[in-house]
Amino acid sequence: xxxxxxxxxxxxxxxxxxxxxxxxxxxxxxxxxxxxxxxxxxxxxxxxxxxxxxxxxxxxxxxxxxxxxxxxxxxxxxxxxxxxxxxxxxxxxxxxxxxxxxxxxxxxxxxxxxxxxxxxxxxxxxxxxxxxxxxxxxxxxxxxxxxxxxxxxxxxxxxxxxxxxxxxxxxxxxxxxxxxxxx
Amino acid sequence: xxxxxxxxxxxxxxxxxxxxxxxxxxxxxxxxxxxxxxxxxxxxxxxxxxxxxxxxxxxxxxxxxxxxxxxxxxxxxxxxxxxxxxxxxxxxxxxxxxxxxxxxxxxxxxxxxxxxxxxxxxxxxxxxxxxxxxxxxxxxxxxxxxxxxxxxxxxxxxxxxxxxxxxxxxxxxxxxxxxxxxxxxxxxxxxxxxxxxxxxxxxxxxxxxxxxxxxxxxxxxxxxxxxxxxxxxxxxxxxxxxxxxxxxxxxxxxxxxxxxxxx
Amino acid sequence: xxxxxxxxxxxxxxxxxxxxxxxxxxxxxxxxxxxxxxxxxxxxxxxxxxxxxxxxxxxxxxxxxxxxxxxxxxxxxxxxxxxxxxxxxxxxxxxxxxxxxxxxxxxxxxxxxxxxxxxxxxxxxxxxxxxxxxxxxxxxxxxxxxxxxxxxxxxxxxxxxxxxxxxxxxxxxxxxxxxxxxxxxxxxxxxxxxxxxxxxxxxxxxxxxxxxxxxxxxxxxxxxxxxxxxxxxxxxxxxxxxxxxxxxxxxxxxxxxxxxxxxxxxxxxxxxxxxxxxxxxxxxxxxxxxxxxxxxxxxxxxxxxxxxxxxxxxxxxxxxxxxxxxxxxxxxxxxxxxxxxxxxxxxxxxxxxxxxxxxxxxxxxx
Ligand SMILES: Cc1ncc(C[n+]2csc(CCOP(=O)(O)OP(=O)(O)O)c2C)c(N)n1
Numbered sequence: 097x098x099x100x101x102x103x104x105x106x107x108x109x110x111x112x113x114x115x116x117x118x119x120x121x122x123x124x125x126x127x128x129x130x131x132x133x134x135x136x137x138x139x140x141x142x143x144x145x146x147x148x149x150x151x152x153x154x155x156x157x158x159x160x161x162x163x164x165x166x167x168x169x170x171x172x173x174x175x176x177x178x179x180x181x182x183x184x185x186x187x188x189x190x191x192x193x194x195x196x197x198x199x200x201x202x203x204x205x206x207x208x209x210x211x212x213x214x215x216x217x218x219x220x221x222x223x224x225x226x227x228x229x230x231x232x233x234x235x236x237x238x239x240x241x242x243x244x245x246x247x248x249x250x251x252x253x254x255x256x257x258x259x260x261x262x263x264x265x266x267x268x269x270x271x272x273x274x275x276x277x278x279x
Numbered sequence: 280x281x282x283x284x285x286x287x288x289x290x291x292x293x294x295x296x297x298x299x300x301x302x303x304x305x306x307x308x309x310x311x312x313x314x315x316x317x318x319x320x321x322x323x324x325x326x327x328x329x330x331x332x333x334x335x336x337x338x339x340x341x342x343x344x345x346x347x348x349x350x351x352x353x354x355x356x357x358x359x360x361x362x363x364x365x366x367x368x369x370x371x372x373x374x375x376x377x378x379x380x381x382x383x384x385x386x387x388x389x390x391x392x393x394x395x396x397x398x399x400x401x402x403x404x405x406x407x408x409x410x411x412x413x414x415x416x417x418x419x420x421x422x423x424x425x426x427x428x429x430x431x432x433x434x435x436x437x438x439x440x441x442x443x444x445x446x447x448x449x450x451x452x453x454x455x456x457x458x459x460x461x462x463x464x465x466x467x468x469x470x471x472x473x474x475x476x477x478x479x480x481x482x483x484x485x486x487x488x489x490x491x492x493x494x495x496x497x498x499x500x501x502x503x504x505x506x507x508x509x510x511x512x513x514x515x516x517x518x519x520x521x522x523x524x525x526x527x528x529x530x531x532x533x534x535x536x537x538x539x540x541x542x
Numbered sequence: 543x544x545x546x547x548x549x550x551x552x553x554x555x556x557x558x559x560x561x562x563x564x565x566x567x568x569x570x571x572x573x574x575x576x577x578x579x580x581x582x583x584x585x586x587x588x589x590x591x592x593x594x595x596x597x598x599x600x601x602x603x604x605x606x607x608x609x610x611x612x613x614x615x616x617x618x619x620x621x622x623x624x625x626x627x628x629x630x631x632x633x634x635x636x637x638x639x640x641x642x643x644x645x646x647x648x649x650x651x652x653x654x655x656x657x658x659x660x661x662x663x664x665x666x667x668x669x670x671x672x673x674x675x676x677x678x679x680x681x682x683x684x685x686x687x688x689x690x691x692x693x694x695x696x697x698x699x700x701x702x703x704x705x706x707x708x709x710x711x712x713x714x715x716x717x718x719x720x721x722x723x724x725x726x727x728x729x730x731x732x733x734x735x736x737x738x739x740x741x742x743x744x745x746x747x748x749x750x751x752x753x754x755x756x757x758x759x760x761x762x763x764x765x766x767x768x769x770x771x772x773x774x775x776x777x778x779x780x781x782x783x784x785x786x787x788x789x790x791x792x793x794x795x796x797x798x799x800x801x802x803x804x805x806x807x808x809x810x811x812x813x814x815x816x817x818x819x820x821x822x823x824x825x826x827x828x829x830x831x832x833x834x835x836x837x838x839x840x841x842x843x844x845x846x847x848x849x850x851x852x853x854x855x856x857x858x859x860x861x862x863x864x865x866x867x868x869x870x871x872x873x874x875x876x877x878x879x880x881x882x883x884x885x886x887x888x889x890x891x892x893x894x895x896x897x898x899x900x901x902x903x904x905x906x907x908x
Contacts, residue, residue: 116721120548123723129548131721134657135574156813158720161891250548340655355656358625389570389600402869420571420580421597432580433571433597441599 104145105169110224115146122150160208198242222265236247281368310510312500342384359390362397371469378405401458411502418506454530462531492535556581558695565616568596574715575649587689600625605633612642613759615746621647635674639761645700649718660887661715668863670835681709682834683804688722727733787791789832798827815895851878
């Protein structure tokens with residue numbers, strides 16, 4: 097198994113930390129992982145993306161030109177990465193702020209109303225976990241137990257009391273993910 | 280109801296952006312002092328008719344892209360070296376208005392040597408010194424000006440003066456040098472402060488045109504991203520914490536050749 | 543096996559430095575390596591191992607702090623990225639001239655000048671051919687994974703002290719910023735003052751007892767005959783490094799007709815390119831230099847007769863390719879040595895590398 101994915105959106109949406117949780121959960125399943133972020137001057141409101149690879153084998157390139165899965169959280173990222181999904185691959189997006197939805201016909205497309213749902217759950221911070229739930233539903237590459245362990249590892253101790261809330265958000269995401277298009 | 284088009288007319292104009300301030304998106308964070316001081320420099324160069332005469336030296340720091348914002352000729356410097364570059368420009372082009380625009384990491388840390396010697400030689404330049412107490416561009420590390428106990432990414436438990444030394448008052452230092460004629464410390468967090476700051480910068484520019492030696496204008500500033508505060512909170516924090524250590528006002532206003540400050 | 547963690551290359555390096563018993567770190571912030579000093583400051587090793595960590599006022603100061611501290615026989619280091627390393631070139635030359643051991647880490651970004659903060663390998667020449675003035679060499683290690691950011695710290699110090707020479711870890715923004723699974727080394731104790739005297743008292747400024755001559759750390763020798771003797775001694779040392787320290791990893795080179803030669807991040811890209819090429823039925827191998835100085839020229843010479851050609855893949859305009867050509871030249875057999883690279887902070891994609899292989903090496907033959 098090798099899963100090559102990109103997660104892209106605005107800084108502050110929890111893009112990098114979602115990637116980190118996936119990577120840590122991968123380690124909990126004895127997989128090899130890499131997490132490669134975009135980086136730059138610390139500016140408010142900039143874009144952020146991260147390439148995450150989870151595999152049974154030693155991982156070669158941490159940088160890719162095409163992906164099995166793209167998780168897209170704003171229009172700029174959709175414009176940039178829709179074309180980089182491998183044929184037959186998966187694109188998952190949050191429709192909030194998306195004016196031009198994806199158009200490809202040779203990939204699977206899903207949407208998760210993460211922004212709306214996080215407001216309904218009363219905590220915008222769990223947004224990225226709702227998205228993660230949606231992803232795990234359509235691509236069950238990690239067991240939920242291991243995601244829980246991954247959360248424990250990647251969150252500092254003082255945030256551990258928030259793990260149940262995060263797990264709830266992941267479950268919510270699994271429930272609300274909608275299929276836009278199957279191949 | 281009046282239509283917006285009827286309101287927007289030249290005769291109704293009460294305020295306009297200087298022509299020299301290039302119409303582009305600035306990379307500065309909302310609330311950053313750099314934007315305000317850029318605006319003042321653009322206005323002054325415009326109002327004083329100096330576009331053709333001006334050469335700016337951009338530093339390494341958040342103001343590294345100053346050349347994208349003010350429509351004059353610019354030279355980019357290596358980190359801390361702006362005063363040396365300005366020396367080269369000004370010595371060979373004495374009729375030009377040459378200024379450096381530097382942050383506190385650039386001017387007070389890696390470039391401490393260059394600034395002292397440029398001021399000591401009395402180079403005929405204006406130095407605009409943005410003191411935000413931190414390295415903004417690289418993600419909020421300690422600067423020489425960082426206050427005692429202030430948390431930065433390289434002083435996660437606060438600046439410990441036993442480990443890192445004391446906050447450096449560059450303006451007081453350069454005021455001691457006979458090469459400087461005008462040395463002042465300003466701020467730009469309120470409308471009156473901005474107006475005062477503009478007057479100070481204007482005097483600095485005049486001094487360069489009158490070949491009076493080095494003028495040095497510090498602007499005590501905020502870095503709300505680096506300080507991890509909202510812009511409003513950062514302004515308040517600056518007033519409460521920076522101003523007592525970096526008191527505002529003129530330190531020297533006179534003639535080159537005067538070894539000590541006049542107040 | 544120790545605990546597995548997910549960490550950034552830069553953070554791992556900082557952790558490895560503490561664990562290997564390093565005595566001091568001096569640095570100045572610069573992207574993309576600021577996390578090294580930030581992590582050290584967060585960890586506060588002075589409370590734990592007694593290691594000193596200091597933010598210097600510039601890279602010029604940082605490398606001279608290293609010079610001073612290394613002269614006392616202790617394990618010290620600095621880290622920076624390309625523009626900062628250029629500023630250190632003067633100090634490194636003095637350190638090499640005074641034959642002091644130390645570690646310098648360069649997390650490269652694209653240049654010249656301020657350039658970009660994105661990853662690059664454009665400082666290869668600067669690192670392996672000298673960089674500063676005078677005839678000197680550094681030992682240069684090139685990690686290609688986060689794990690190697692851990693492993694090479696100890697190795698670099700070991701080699702630096704073995705040869706009394708500056709050692710460099712030459713990496714780039716991608717490996718510095720990337721997170722991977724890592725197993726950290728066990729803690730080693732810092733040398734005690736007595737151990738420093740015992741190990742390095744013959745040359746270091748540990749304080750002169752009546753029993754020995756004074757130790758002077760200097761690179762100055764005005765008498766040309768003596769200076770030439772010094773130069774000859776340095777050169778002999780560099781030849782010894784070449785004879786004893788060439789390190790590399792050869793992946794699927796046994797049956798290969800074509801060899802990618804790449805280090806660091808570009809080696810990772812080439813590994814993927816190799817998989818793609820092998821899927822297409824092309825017999826491709828990867829030679830990954832681990833030491834850049836000494837360049838692993840023996841393995842290139844060994845492979846040359848067996849293969850049709852080499853493709854050097856670098857994140858620069860073609861630097862290491864010259865060392866490959868030199869090695870092939872020394873075999874006196876003709877083999878094609880081609881280059882493919884991207885600049886400006888761009889990492890070549892595996893697909894591009896395969897295209898380059900087909901166009902530059904294989905295409906010619908058809
Ligand atoms: C030789 C060198 N060292 C380090 C850097 C990295 N660097 C870029 S900006 C900066 C700090 C700038 O801080 P400051 O002057 O306070 O300006 P600010 O960003 O806060 O406006 C540093 C250290 C560099 N570009 N060159």
